[in-house]
Amino acid sequence: MPVNATLATYSDWTYGAAVAIYFFAAVLYLCEAAFARPEKAKERELVAAGGIQLGGTDAAGTWTPGLVVKPELSRAERLGRMGVALTVLGVVVQVASLVLRGLATERAPWGNMYEYGSLLTLAGVVTWLVLSRTFPVRRLGGFVLVPVVILMFLGGTVLYADAAPVQPALQSYWLVVHVSVISVSTGILLVPGVASVLYLLKSSGHARFRKFPDAEVLDRLAYRSTVFAFPLFTIGIICGAIWAEAAWGRFWGWDPKETVAFVSWVVYAAYLHARATAGWRGRPAAWINSLGFALTVFNLFFINLVTTGLHSYAGVG
Amino acid sequence: MSVLLAFLRNTWRGLTAMRTALTLLFLLALGAMPGALLPQRSLNALKVDEYIANNGWWGRFLDDLQFFDVYASVWFSAVYVLLFVSLVGCLLPRTWDYFKQMRAKPVLTPRNLARMPHHATADTTAGPQAVIEHAERRLKGWRLVTGEERNGARTVSAERGFLRETGNLVFHFSLLGLLIAFALGKMFGYEGQVIVQANGGQFCNSGVYNYDTFRPGLRVDGTRLNQFCVKIDDFNATFLHNGQAESFRADIQYQSGADLETGSWRPYPLEVNSPLRTAGDRLYLLGHGYTPLFTVTFPNGEIRTGTTQWRPVNQVTLASEGATKFDPPDVPDAEQRRKSQLAITGLLAPTAVFRGELLDSAFPAANDPAVAIDVYRGDLGTDSGRGQSIFSIDQKMVQDGKLAKVARQNLKQGEQLTLDDGTVIRFDGVRDWVSLQVSHDPTQMWVLVFSVLVILGLGVSLSIKRRRVWVRATPQEDGRTVVEVGGLARTDQAGYGEEFTALSRDLLAHKEES
Numbered sequence: 001m002p003v004n005a006t007l008a009t010y011s012d013w014t015y016g017a018a019v020a021i022y023f024f025a026a027v028l029y030l031c032e033a034a035f036a037r038p039e040k041a042k043e044r045e046l047v048a049a050g051g052i053q054l055g056g057t058d059a060a061g062t063w064t065p066g067l068v069v070k071p072e073l074s075r076a077e078r079l080g081r082m083g084v085a086l087t088v089l090g091v092v093v094q095v096a097s098l099v100l101r102g103l104a105t106e107r108a109p110w111g112n113m114y115e116y117g118s119l120l121t122l123a124g125v126v127t128w129l130v131l132s133r134t135f136p137v138r139r140l141g142g143f144v145l146v147p148v149v150i151l152m153f154l155g156g157t158v159l160y161a162d163a164a165p166v167q168p169a170l171q172s173y174w175l176v177v178h179v180s181v182i183s184v185s186t187g188i189l190l191v192p193g194v195a196s197v198l199y200l201l202k203s204s205g206h207a208r209f210r211k212f213p214d215a216e217v218l219d220r221l222a223y224r225s226t227v228f229a230f231p232l233f234t235i236g237i238i239c240g241a242i243w244a245e246a247a248w249g250r251f252w253g254w255d256p257k258e259t260v261a262f263v264s265w266v267v268y269a270a271y272l273h274a275r276a277t278a279g280w281r282g283r284p285a286a287w288i289n290s291l292g293f294a295l296t297v298f299n300l301f302f303i304n305l306v307t308t309g310l311h312s313y314a315g316v317g
Numbered sequence: 318m319s320v321l322l323a324f325l326r327n328t329w330r331g332l333t334a335m336r337t338a339l340t341l342l343f344l345l346a347l348g349a350m351p352g353a354l355l356p357q358r359s360l361n362a363l364k365v366d367e368y369i370a371n372n373g374w375w376g377r378f379l380d381d382l383q384f385f386d387v388y389a390s391v392w393f394s395a396v397y398v399l400l401f402v403s404l405v406g407c408l409l410p411r412t413w414d415y416f417k418q419m420r421a422k423p424v425l426t427p428r429n430l431a432r433m434p435h436h437a438t439a440d441t442t443a444g445p446q447a448v449i450e451h452a453e454r455r456l457k458g459w460r461l462v463t464g465e466e467r468n469g470a471r472t473v474s475a476e477r478g479f480l481r482e483t484g485n486l487v488f489h490f491s492l493l494g495l496l497i498a499f500a501l502g503k504m505f506g507y508e509g510q511v512i513v514q515a516n517g518g519q520f521c522n523s524g525v526y527n528y529d530t531f532r533p534g535l536r537v538d539g540t541r542l543n544q545f546c547v548k549i550d551d552f553n554a555t556f557l558h559n560g561q562a563e564s565f566r567a568d569i570q571y572q573s574g575a576d577l578e579t580g581s582w583r584p585y586p587l588e589v590n591s592p593l594r595t596a597g598d599r600l601y602l603l604g605h606g607y608t609p610l611f612t613v614t615f616p617n618g619e620i621r622t623g624t625t626q627w628r629p630v631n632q633v634t635l636a637s638e639g640a641t642k643f644d645p646p647d648v649p650d651a652e653q654r655r656k657s658q659l660a661i662t663g664l665l666a667p668t669a670v671f672r673g674e675l676l677d678s679a680f681p682a683a684n685d686p687a688v689a690i691d692v693y694r695g696d697l698g699t700d701s702g703r704g705q706s707i708f709s710i711d712q713k714m715v716q717d718g719k720l721a722k723v724a725r726q727n728l729k730q731g732e733q734l735t736l737d738d739g740t741v742i743r744f745d746g747v748r749d750w751v752s753l754q755v756s757h758d759p760t761q762m763w764v765l766v767f768s769v770l771v772i773l774g775l776g777v778s779l780s781i782k783r784r785r786v787w788v789r790a791t792p793q794e795d796g797r798t799v800v801e802v803g804g805l806a807r808t809d810q811a812g813y814g815e816e817f818t819a820l821s822r823d824l825l826a827h828k829e830e831s
Contacts, residue, residue: 164557164559164561165557165561165563167561167562167563168562168563168564168565168588168589168590169589169590171564171589171590172590174590227779227780230775230779231772231775231776231779234771234772234775235772238768238769238771238772241768242765243590245761246590246591246592247589247590248601249508249592249599249601249603249754249756250508250756250758251758251761251764251765252499253359253360254352254357254359254360254387254388255360256352256353256354257353259349259350259352259353260350260353262349263346263349263350263353266342266345266346266349267342267343267346269342270339270342270343270346272779273335273338273339273342274339276335277335277336277339279336280336280339303353307353307354309360
């Protein structure tokens with residue numbers, strides 16, 4: 001299987017471009033957050049509550065023209081919109097990078113840690129874009145994009161692997177299913193992870209965080225995205241077990257990666273239970289969700305790079 | 318007696334409380350972690366020994382606490398058993414409630430709908446009857462009950478999303494089933510590994526003694542294995558330029574069931590990711606390596622060939638080490654024979670590269686095989702009663718002076734060396750061997766079934782909301798009707814907002830019809 005070097009080079013360029021675009025988008029979001037007035041979110045909610053109550057989950061301003069359309073956009077608003085536009089552009093460029101990798105190597109473009117990280121961050125950014133249409137959290141985009149930029153930077157430098165075919169153990173259609181599902185669900189879990197950390201900051205009551213959206217909005221955002229990602233993560237683990245049965249002779253063997261995936265699964269299960277248990281809602285649940293994400297990051301880096309197990313496909317020399 | 322009952326009751330209540338379940342979940346997560354951070358016997362016993370040796374009392378302490386067998390340890394088992402007892406204690410009453418709820422009617426419309434989390438109101442010229450009929454049509458598919466209040470107001474109470482609890486119960490019961498199936502598989506399953514030479518080597522799953530290593534489940538005594546035989550005709554590996562493996566394939570033939578009687582063989586291309594499934598067992602291609610072929614011509618003219626597999630010490634270049642051992646021919650006296658055994662040990666490089674005299678392997682394929690060997694003569698200690706590795710000689714025999722090094726040389730394919738007594742050793746190249754694993758797990762199908770149910774139950778229980786909506790149509794003095802709509806999601810408010818908005822819009826929209 002030859003590798004198309006031209007396409008691989010274009011893939012690398014677009015990857016770099018995506019990192020740069022996300023970086024500038026993050027700067028714009030952070031500027032928006034800096035210029036925004038803290039009362040703004042409240043105004044919107046009051047307006048929404050006046051008519052038919054819309055449940056608070058929608059962005060009233062975009063849905064019902066006439067409610068809060070101001071004659072000219074504030075500086076913060078303009079920066080935020082530019083941020084969104086740049087993020088969308090970044091997504092398009094990053095998708096191009098992955099597609100080019102796939103074409104260059106003629107396989108699914110998630111065969112090593114670099115590619116895995118790219119798919120993961122892409123899923124996180126897309127999830128954020130989708131959710132920020134429903135939840136009034138756009139100005140927090142920087143807090144999602146900063147970890148994304150860091151992950152992508154590490155991926156592109158420390159973890160970078162040349163475009164190449166994968167080893168025999170990975171030559172299976174389960175690579176397409178298992179790795180993509182796990183990577184996408186982990187990427188989605190980045191969003192509730194960030195939202196939970198922000199929730200903890202906001203609910204600490206510190207004046208510095210007064211510009212953040214309501215804690216309740218962050219909590220719902222975290223819950224909605226976790227509820228979506230958790231079954232996906234479950235499917236990913238089970239697909240992994242089915243593949244392991246064919247590739248390694250057993251469906252579950254407590255390989256380090258399997259173990260930490262199991263542990264984070266249990267932690268997210270605990271989050272879902274905690275959120276339905278009196279006395280555990282709010283901050284304890286947010287702590288659990290943050291812990292869950294910390295574990296997935298630990299699983300990504302520590303288990304692949306430090307311990308040795310069957311999942312050592314990092315391609316890092 | 319009553320004290321005991323009270324104690325038991327309180328213990329049970331404590332154990333089945335959600336708080337306890339959450340704590341146990343955390344303990345389970347915490348307890349599983351050492352298995353990822355410390356070497357485990359089930360994965361790599363050598364690494365465990367090494368760790369204990371390197372860490373002194375700390376290693377022995379961890380060993381005493383079963384930290385190298387985490388998933389079989391008393392404390393880990395205790396946590397998950399308690400967790401599942403707690404789960405059962407939670408599930409039984411919920412199942413009971415569930416069946417009661419199947420017939421339950423939606424609750425009466427609360428007096429003040431404005432206090433519901435979701436609320437809307439409007440007035441209309443239509444009469445209460447028309448409003449209610451319209452609501453019933455709109456709420457098709459909901460569990461409905463209509464009512465009339467003292468002041469002439471008409472109400473509808475509606476609820477839907479009962480599948481949520483169905484999914485919830487399916488999920489949790491499937492977890493229980495999964496654990497039981499997993500445990501049964503561990504009890505009645507087995508796993509065995511064996512190395513077979515690739516040019517016609519055979520293996521039969523007829524007894525434990527055919528295996529190099531065999532790991533039985535608790536209830537497996539090694540008799541009554543599923544009968545089948547395999548024959549390795551050929552092995553092919555291809556590599557990229559950088560030495561990364563591109564494909565492994567062993568062309569095998571197998572016989573099981575009736576074929577064993579008739580002696581007919583069926584071909585199968587055994588590859589990574591594509592095990593042979595036969596006779597209820599699975600056969601995997603786990604790895605491969607090289608067997609150096611040595612021809613020894615003894616001083617009396619007798620010729621012996623050695624075909625012992627050597628094991629790779631570098632997984633990338635497949636540089637291998639091992640020991641090929643010979644008994645001298647035509648020496649009837651056991652004592653005499655023991656003194657003149659021969660062993661060839663050293664390094665095998667499938668693609669030789671010499672750095673000065675030092676041999677190393679440059680590539681995993683057998684392009685230009687060479688060996689760097691030490692030849693020992695004397696007592697190998699094979700009848701000493703002590704077990705010894707087939708990959709090495711017993712260093713104790715060397716220390717005791719019973720085994721002496723008589724030659725050291727690099728040999729390329731076809732080259733030979735002559736020992737002081739006239740024995741000639743020729744290196745004839747290499748042959749592939751494959752390492753195979755046979756796995757038997759009678760319940761893994763059930764694990765899969767329960768896993769699928771886990772996903773289905775989880776998906777249903779997390780995507781469906783149990784939610785209620787109430788409509789009250791109150792006639793006014795001026796002949797108009799005030800319509801109020803209230804909504805409540807019973808488990809989580811997230812996401813009910815949009816549905817309620819659409820619902821209330823429809824429920825209030827009929828107003829100008831009549």
